[in-house]
Amino acid sequence: MIIFDTNAVNLLPPDGLRADIIRKLRQSGHHRVAVPWMVLEEMAAHQARFYPDRYRAVLKAVAKLSEVLPWEPESSLEPLDLERLLDHWRDAYGEIFEVIETSDTAIRRGFQREAMALPPAKRVKDRSEGGRDAAIWFSILEFLEQNPEEHVWFVTNNSSDFGDGSLFEYPMDEDIRDLEGRLTLLKDFDQVVSRFTTEVSGEEAKAAAAELLESASVRARVAHTAMGLSSLTGFVGLGDGGTTEEWSEWLAQPEVELLSVTDVTGHTIESDVWYTANTHWLLYGPAGDEAGTLIGYIACVWPMKVLFSTRDDETPTLLTSEDPSPPDTDDEPCMRTLQALKQRAADIVAGAKRKALTAQNSAGRLLAEQLAPSLANLDTAASQLARQAAARHAALVNEPVQRLARKMAADQLALINNPLHRFAQQMAESMPKLDIAADLRRPSRREETVDEEVEGSASSDTPEARAAEPDDTPADDEHEGE
Structure with a gap:
């Protein structure tokens, strides 16, 4: 078990490289990576610490604006909800780490130590801290x-309180008695990487990345994932006419090709190799506006950071992505690749049309083969009547078959040629x-406008106000920085 202290x-x-490595260690199945509940609370608190002050700054800015307006300004600011923000960061870090319990007993014993200023707590001037x-x-x-x-490998750079692991001060030496052989201290994240992974050379890693990401299965997953892209503000792409076009979402699964890996x-994690790249x-396919109306075929480049393994049973993870x-x-x-994608899309449309025609022709031939033996020896007026009856029967049978064939063709073309958005979404939901x-x-x-207004209201143009702005560097206690 690898357990992290807050300072580490x-x-x-959550989308940084350190978090990627932690995910790799956990997903490898060979290591558990955790933080105590107390560390989780500190991490969430450090992310949320400026929220109340910034919120009050917005209220003051709105109040000052009201003073110079002859009307009541229209503004909407949700109530201060610190617990909601804390829950957000608890969830974000809870996805990265396993959380081990900090029991009531551990909390009571911890603050008893602080009251007595005994390690790992301490006395600073006239007060005790370190509970x-x-x-x-x-x-x-x-x-x-x-x-x-x-x-347990405990990762902390707070050697002044926890020591370096070779010797523990009283009463920590008594706390750890009979357990010392199962606890190792690491001083930082670099030591975690050095101990639990072996770095793969850049060329080997790049070759492995290209081989995996260029595979048809991964391209298909990227195409299906792209169906989740949406923006009411609009993306920008290249239309078939060579001009830029605004679009909001794919109406059908686009064709995809890998352009670059950088x-x-x-790092090898025991017997497994994981990569980030x-x-x-x-991407090239039919796109629509915010109302789902077809704009046309659009080409765009979609940058993303992926976490992946060369194991067959591992699905690549999209860690972060930028707008197309x-x-x-x-x-x-790139233009040669785009031409290849356009040809691929055209081939799919042509293939769907051929399947539709084949379905119709096959139905006609099947009916002719079934009816021919019964009509071959009929030459009289009765035979003519029989042929007329057979023709009417064929029409009754053939009409629904043709309708079915046309529907099959329409369904096959829907993902490429028609803006049947709901159908395309349903298809995409079932794809890997x-x-x-x-x-x-x-x-x-x-x-976005509301965000900009809040950000602007919370700031001030005066040097005095900027000087009074709280520093974003967390430094509220010794535990963070040591």
């Missing part, structure tokens, strides 16, 4: 006692996608 993962970006450090310490000891088969980082994908943008028309390799760790939905114009 403080303000950890949270002590609660984290007792959380680890309780985990070791309850899981006798586990060895910044590949690979920045990729650019060229038009391809560079001066990039000759990338494992998505990012929100593909973009906010509406109204949502």
Whole structure:
């Protein structure tokens, strides 16, 4: 079990490389990676700490605006909800880490240590501090006692309170008695990477990334995942006429090709190899506006960061993505790839039409073969009557068959040729996608406008106000920085 202290993962970006490595370690199935509940609470608190002050700043800005207006300004600001923001960060970090319990007993013992200023708590000038450090310490000891088969690597750079692992001060030496052989201290994240992974050379990693990501199965997953892209503010792509077009969503699954793989980082985690890479994908397909109305065929480049393994049973994870943008028309390799995608889309449409015609012709031949033996020897007026009856019978049979064939053709063409948006969405829902760790939905114009207004209201143009703005660097206690 790898257990992190707050200082080792403080303000950890959920989409950053450190978080990627932690996910790799957990997903490998060979390691457990956790934080005590006390650490989770500290991480969430450090992310939310400025929210109340910023909220009050917005209220003051609105109040000042009201003073100079002869009318009541129209503004909507949701009530201050600190717990909602804390829950957001608890969930975000709970997805990255396993959370081990900090029991009531651990909390009580921790603050008893602080009251006595005994390690890992301490006395600073005329006060004691370190109750949270002590609660984290007792959380680890309780985990070791309850899981006798586990060895714990505790990652902390707070050596002044926890020591370096070779020698523990009183009374920590008594706390750890009979458990010391199962606890190892690591001082930072680099030591985690060094101990639990072996870096793969850049060339080997890049070759492995290209081979996997160029596969048809991954391209198909990217195409299905792209159906989740949507924006009421609009994306920009390249239309078939060579001009840029605004679009909001795909009306059918686009054709996809990998353009580039860069910044590949690979590490072996025991017998498994995991990679992160920045990729650019060229997409081409029918797109629509915010109302779902067909605009035309659009080409765009979709940048994304992916986490992946070379194991057959692992689905690549989309970690982060940027908005799609038009391809560079001066990039000759990109334009050649786009022409290939256009030809592929045209071939699919032509193939669907051939299937529709084949279905109709096959139905006609089947009816002729079934009716011919019964009509072959009839030459009299009765035979003519029989042929007329058979023709009417054939019409009754053939008409629904033809309708079915036409419907089959329409269904086959829907994903490429027709803006049958709901049908395309239903089809996409049933297809395998990338494992998505990012929100593909973009906010509406109204949502972005509200964000800009709030941000602008919370700021001030005066040097005095900027000087009074609180520093974003977390430094409220010794535990964070040590």
